[in-house]
Amino acid sequence: MGLFDSIKxxxxxxxxAAKATSRINVExxxxxxxxxxxxxxxxxxxxRDREQDRIVGVKLLDIEKMxxxxxxxxxxxxxxxxxxxxxxxxxHIVKTYEAGLTTKGQPILVMEYIEGPSLQHIIVKKQxxxxxxxxxxxxxxxxxxxxxxxxxxxxxxxxxxRNYICLPDISGVKLIDFGLTxxxxxxxxxxxxxxxxxxxxxxxxxxxxxxxxxxDIFSFGITCYCLCxxxxxxxGDEVNGRAALYHDTSPPKDLLQYCPNxxxxxxxxxxxxxxPKVEERTPTMDQFLQSIRMIKGEY
Numbered sequence: 001m002g003l004f005d006s007i008k009x010x011x012x013x014x015x016x017a018a019k020a021t022s023r024i025n026v027e028x029x030x031x032x033x034x035x036x037x038x039x040x041x042x043x044x045x046x047x048r049d050r051e052q053d054r055i056v057g058v059k060l061l062d063i064e065k066m067x068x069x070x071x072x073x074x075x076x077x078x079x080x081x082x083x084x085x086x087x088x089x090x091x092h093i094v095k096t097y098e099a100g101l102t103t104k105g106q107p108i109l110v111m112e113y114i115e116g117p118s119l120q121h122i123i124v125k126k127q128x129x130x131x132x133x134x135x136x137x138x139x140x141x142x143x144x145x146x147x148x149x150x151x152x153x154x155x156x157x158x159x160x161x162r163n164y165i166c167l168p169d170i171s172g173v174k175l176i177d178f179g180l181t182x183x184x185x186x187x188x189x190x191x192x193x194x195x196x197x198x199x200x201x202x203x204x205x206x207x208x209x210x211x212x213x214x215x216d217i218f219s220f221g222i223t224c225y226c227l228c229x230x231x232x233x234x235x236g237d238e239v240n241g242r243a244a245l246y247h248d249t250s251p252p253k254d255l256l257q258y259c260p261n262x263x264x265x266x267x268x269x270x271x272x273x274x275x276p277k278v279e280e281r282t283p284t285m286d287q288f289l290q291s292i293r294m295i296k297g298e299y
Contacts, residue, residue: 023103041065061107084178092145094176116168119161133298138173145175147285150213155184159219160200203248203276221273229258248276
């Protein structure tokens with residue numbers, strides 16, 4: 001069964017299904033404003049939705065690459081990215097308005113558009129002034145978003161600065177992209193699924209071991225570390241795609257070495273989240289958030 005057939009089968013039958021499977025004519029409905037990103041499995045552009053009269057983000061998935069990814073989970077009845085995204089409703093997660101198929105049979109997601117920069121852009125460009133005094137607030141919101149994803153019974157699998165988008169005035173942040181997200185159930189946590197962003201990938205994924213929601217906590221810890229220090233815990237300023245190989249062969253640099261003015265409680269919480277040994281890592285996002293709950297002031 002191909003991806004199109006799989007999506008169509010999930011939508012069921014009847015009048016409601018007929019409405020759900022109606023094709024979206026991309027060129028007729030959307031006035032393209034600019035292409036924002038082209039990824040390995042999708043492309044994303046900003047547009048005015050003529051039907052709803054609002055600015056939206058439009059994500060078009062590559063059919064062949066999506067089928068290749070989904071083939072890893074044959075017979076497991078994995079929900080599609082659209083189904084997962086549509087089920088997320090949280091203040092710090094980008095809202096997905098619609099998921100379906102284009103007139104060409106290509107999977108499409110129509111979502112809330114956030115104009116601000118990604119954390120990746122801020123970190124790579126070393127725009128420290130944008131987050132000065134806001135890091136603690138951002139980390140809390142990032143953590144709340146991930147806690148919600150976990151509470152819904154999923155593993156995001158691609159937590160990294162690229163997938164956190166800031167509001168235009170950096171007054172908040174929202175989590176995006178459920179393209180690699182899987183249910184947090186035994187069949188999906190079995191060894192072998194090596195997907196994610198290498199710089200933020202946990203040792204369990206790299207070594208093809210059993211996984212659980214703690215892979216996200218590891219990636220979250222590195223993301224917070226980079227937001228605070230603008231450096232990577234294993235490679236400092238010089239980073240490359242082989243970073244994941246070092247995550248369980250050498251210890252991370254203590255965040256306090258780079259950020260002597262950070263609240264020690266926050267530094268300890270971040271370092272606990274990115275521990276390479278899963279049994280030594282912060283077990284849940286709720287525990288991480290509780291550990292920084294009493295921190296006062298700004299950073």
